[in-house]
Amino acid sequence: MKKSVYSMCGMCTVRCPIRVEVENNKVVWIEGNQHLLGGALCAKGSAGVALVADNERPQQPLIREGGRGAGRWQKVSWHTAYDYITDKLKKIKKEHGPESVVLSSRGGPWQDMYKTFIHAFGSPNYTNHDNTCGRNTHHASLSLNGVGRTGFGYDIKNSKHLVLFGRNMFASLKIAENLQTMDMLDNGGRLTYVDVRQSMTGLKASRFFQVRPGTDYALALGMIHEIIKRGLYDEEFIDRYVSGFDELCYFVEQYTPQWAAKECGVKEKAILDFVDEVAEDMPQVIFHPGWNLSRYKDSFYASRALHILNVLMGNIETKGGLIIPKGPSDCGIKGIRNLDCPKPDIKRADGVGWKYKHFDKGPGLAHLFFDAMEKHDPYAVKAWIAMRHDPFTSMPDPQRQKRFFDNCDLLVSIDTHYSEFGWYSDVILPESTYLERDNPICLQKGPKPRLAVRRKALEPEFDTKAGWEIFKQLADRLDIGDYFPYKTIEELYEWQLEPTEFTIDDFEEKGFISLSDKPIMFDRQELAGQFNTPSGKIEIISKKLEDANLPSLLTYESPRKPPKGMFRLVYGRAAVHSHSHTINNPLLHELMPKNSLWINKKIAAKLGVEENDVVDVIAENGVTERVRARVTEFIHPEAVYTVHGFGRQIPLQTKAYHAGLSDQKLMVNKLDDWDRAGGAINLCETFVQVRLSPNNPKRSVEL
Numbered sequence: 001m002k003k004s005v006y007s008m009c010g011m012c013t014v015r016c017p018i019r020v021e022v023e024n025n026k027v028v029w030i031e032g033n034q035h036l037l038g039g040a041l042c043a044k045g046s047a048g049v050a051l052v053a054d055n056e057r058p059q060q061p062l063i064r065e066g067g068r069g070a071g072r073w074q075k076v077s078w079h080t081a082y083d084y085i086t087d088k089l090k091k092i093k094k095e096h097g098p099e100s101v102v103l104s105s106r107g108g109p110w111q112d113m114y115k116t117f118i119h120a121f122g123s124p125n126y127t128n129h130d131n132t133c134g135r136n137t138h139h140a141s142l143s144l145n146g147v148g149r150t151g152f153g154y155d156i157k158n159s160k161h162l163v164l165f166g167r168n169m170f171a172s173l174k175i176a177e178n179l180q181t182m183d184m185l186d187n188g189g190r191l192t193y194v195d196v197r198q199s200m201t202g203l204k205a206s207r208f209f210q211v212r213p214g215t216d217y218a219l220a221l222g223m224i225h226e227i228i229k230r231g232l233y234d235e236e237f238i239d240r241y242v243s244g245f246d247e248l249c250y251f252v253e254q255y256t257p258q259w260a261a262k263e264c265g266v267k268e269k270a271i272l273d274f275v276d277e278v279a280e281d282m283p284q285v286i287f288h289p290g291w292n293l294s295r296y297k298d299s300f301y302a303s304r305a306l307h308i309l310n311v312l313m314g315n316i317e318t319k320g321g322l323i324i325p326k327g328p329s330d331c332g333i334k335g336i337r338n339l340d341c342p343k344p345d346i347k348r349a350d351g352v353g354w355k356y357k358h359f360d361k362g363p364g365l366a367h368l369f370f371d372a373m374e375k376h377d378p379y380a381v382k383a384w385i386a387m388r389h390d391p392f393t394s395m396p397d398p399q400r401q402k403r404f405f406d407n408c409d410l411l412v413s414i415d416t417h418y419s420e421f422g423w424y425s426d427v428i429l430p431e432s433t434y435l436e437r438d439n440p441i442c443l444q445k446g447p448k449p450r451l452a453v454r455r456k457a458l459e460p461e462f463d464t465k466a467g468w469e470i471f472k473q474l475a476d477r478l479d480i481g482d483y484f485p486y487k488t489i490e491e492l493y494e495w496q497l498e499p500t501e502f503t504i505d506d507f508e509e510k511g512f513i514s515l516s517d518k519p520i521m522f523d524r525q526e527l528a529g530q531f532n533t534p535s536g537k538i539e540i541i542s543k544k545l546e547d548a549n550l551p552s553l554l555t556y557e558s559p560r561k562p563p564k565g566m567f568r569l570v571y572g573r574a575a576v577h578s579h580s581h582t583i584n585n586p587l588l589h590e591l592m593p594k595n596s597l598w599i600n601k602k603i604a605a606k607l608g609v610e611e612n613d614v615v616d617v618i619a620e621n622g623v624t625e626r627v628r629a630r631v632t633e634f635i636h637p638e639a640v641y642t643v644h645g646f647g648r649q650i651p652l653q654t655k656a657y658h659a660g661l662s663d664q665k666l667m668v669n670k671l672d673d674w675d676r677a678g679g680a681i682n683l684c685e686t687f688v689q690v691r692l693s694p695n696n697p698k699r700s701v702e703l
């Protein structure tokens with residue numbers, strides 16, 4: 001029997017809307033939802049078929065038998081696994097208090113479920129991956145605009161000029177955004193791209209600035225200087241909604257385009273030409289504030305400068321600019337209900353909210369739990385539940401992390417795959433893949449807000465379960481089941497939709513429920529109240545930062561030059577992989593089985609390295625990774641670049657096992673090197689040595 005199911009892709013966390021065709025419990029077709037994406041989908045989205053079939057993923061709950069990481073597992077029933085975990089949690093709670101348990105997840109639309117679980121258990125310590133992702137950008141926006149990084153959407157389609165600093169969107173995909181950008185380019189829009197190397201996005205750009213690594217802040221300051229000097233900003237918008245503009249004018253006087261050009265290694269004329277274009281295109285100019293904005297010591301301030309450029313354009317709530325996302329109340333209707341439990345009134349173990357008051361308390365900062373594990377400061381952390389999060393791959397220096405995690409009595413991984421952390425854990429609970437499970441309904445805010453839901457397209461291939469069921473089962477055993485008021489997913493949907501006028505059947509026609517027919521725009525004269533800062537204005541000078549002894553406008557300091565014989569290690573994504581969890585996918589492995597090390601042609605010649613040679617990449621403490629060189633003119637000579645996610649160490653993943661290089665293993669001592677203003681780990685402040693490997697078969701013999 002053939003059926004068609006609207007759902008949500010899960011091959012990366014963008015969660016594009018999809019339609020899946022299924023015949024005899026096998027997926028025969030996946031496409032992007034025609035109503036929203038016109039059928040478009042990326043290679044990873046299409047490879048969902050291979051994920052379901054992949055038998056190199058955990059097929060039933062596993063409890064560790066040997067030492068941590070030894071890879072000896074006992075296959076157990078779900079009941080045994082649930083009992084094992086909850087017995088341990090009860091014991092830990094009794095001995096060390098409930099706050100000694102941390103739960104980390106990938107954030108996203110279902111985090112209410114995970115937060116409810118950990119809060120109801122009695123711990124305030126929910127955390128997520130964002131300390132290695134968008135935290136700097138998030139905090140930058142929060143300090144300036146009073147709303148976080150999702151506080152604005154981008155009307156790229158109607159924009160005349162999109163400016164991207166290291167936002168490599170045609171490899172680091174988000175299909176709806178890609179489609180909008182293609183439309184913008186087709187309509188004659190301009191794209192300016194800034195990176196230390198040429199990329200898929202740079203190739204589509206009308207202007208490419210190849211900057212010296214870590215100098216984006218200088219380029220942004222030079223742009224601000226010129227825009228202010230030439231009076232190209234939206235004076236009315238600034239008078240009405242912005243405080244601290246005079247301080248900004250005074251601060252940027254020193255940062256001329258001539259200075260910025262020299263600092264970044266670009267042409268002054270190119271900056272001036274760029275500003276000429278901005279004068280023609282504003283206010284339909286978008287400065288994307290960065291997503292994974294490269295993690296340098298001043299990326300928080302670079303991101304703030306990009307937000308300031310938007311403010312100068314006066315592009316907030318304009319067509320072709322930044323749009324404030326709208327929700328049900330803006331449509332005059334009631335929204336859905338989400339699981340909820342108030343956060344216990346206990347200090348967080350990572351210090352966020354009391355030691356570090358200027359950070360968003362929500363998910364805290366995952367790298368700041370290690371003192372609690374090692375020194376019981378401010379109290380002991382004894383258990384870590386990783387739900388769709390792999391600390392060993394996403395945070396640097398897994399070797400050192402293992403020593404911290406060894407202080408814990410319980411490590412649990414709830415994952416569709418064997419993660420590096422899962423492999424080291426005590427229990428693995430295998431979640432069904434996104435095609436084999438339902439997820440709760442979620443609200444997707446935007447100019448046209450909608451409700452979306454992931455529906456199960458297939459029965460699970462193996463003995464795996466959905467997250468909603470896993471958390472309910474654990475909660476029942478811990479006597480906190482009342483916070484999860486359902487037995488089946490249908491009951492959960494009913495409970496979520498109760499305050500609204502909708503039923504779950506309303507999703508069937510298009511796969512989502514539109515809450516508004518037309519885009520909702522606020523009146524630009526009435527934006528007061530949208531900026532959730534202490535003053536209600538966009539604050540160029542932030543009291544919260546100044547109270548934390550951090551400047552609002554940081555004096556520029558040139559990034560460190562790599563020590564002799566070393567290079568700055570930078571990283572990014574490839575269009576056909578999602579971090580580390582697609583490397584073993586049979587179809588995607590075929591498209592890209594390994595990563596490589598990009599190195600500048602002139603530098604490679606000096607090192608005697610030719611294209612495809614094997615090189616040793618050596619961290620400051622001697623840790624060595626081996627990989628093939630990709631020799632190119634299109635990378636700055638100070639940097640080497642690789643795609644993140646490779647170099648995996650799980651023997652059961654036969655395709656990914658030791659394929660390519662692991663960038664996080666080379667980032668030694670980076671757990672302590674984090675941005676006091678933005679919170680993220682300074683991953684890009686890593687230097688490595690590169691040399692031709694002695695293990696280099698120069699001649700291959702054809703047999």
Ligand SMILES: Nc1nc2c(c(=O)[nH]1)N[C@H]1C(S)=C(S)[C@@H](COP(=O)(O)OP(=O)(O)OC[C@H]3O[C@@H](n4cnc5c(=O)[nH]c(N)nc54)[C@H](O)[C@@H]3O)O[C@H]1N2
Nearest residue numbers: 132133388389390394414415416417419431579580581644
């Ligand atoms: N060195 C270095 N570090 C980085 C980065 C880098 O480029 N270089 N990138 C950073 C960025 S931007 C990010 S966002 C983080 C990402 O860090 P993580 O969020 O930890 O990475 P992922 O690999 O996306 O996912 C984590 C785990 O979720 C599992 N998973 C996938 N789908 C599902 C599912 O449906 N259910 C469940 N339960 N589990 C699932 C995967 O198998 C994987 O083990 O890493 C960051 N860290």
Ligand SMILES: Nc1nc2c(c(=O)[nH]1)N[C@H]1C(S)=C(S)[C@@H](COP(=O)(O)OP(=O)(O)OC[C@H]3O[C@@H](n4cnc5c(=O)[nH]c(N)nc54)[C@H](O)[C@@H]3O)O[C@H]1N2
Nearest residue numbers: 166167168172173194195213214292572573575577578579
């Ligand atoms: N295919 C695919 N798409 C994804 C993901 C995925 O895993 N796979 N993950 C998603 C996630 S979690 C995230 S956070 C986003 C990330 O999306 P992006 O923010 O676009 O992140 P990256 O791909 O990491 O791109 C980082 C770029 O920064 C460049 N760079 C390094 N140093 C500098 C510098 O000093 N200045 C400038 N201007 N650039 C520099 C690198 O060369 C690289 O091209 O992608 C999302 N989309």
Ligand code: SF4
Nearest residue numbers: 009012015016042045
């Ligand atoms: S970008 Fe690709 S992998 Fe990610 S959700 Fe969309 S279709 Fe799926």
Ligand SMILES: [Mo]
Nearest residue numbers: 132133134292
């Ligand atoms: Mo990310």
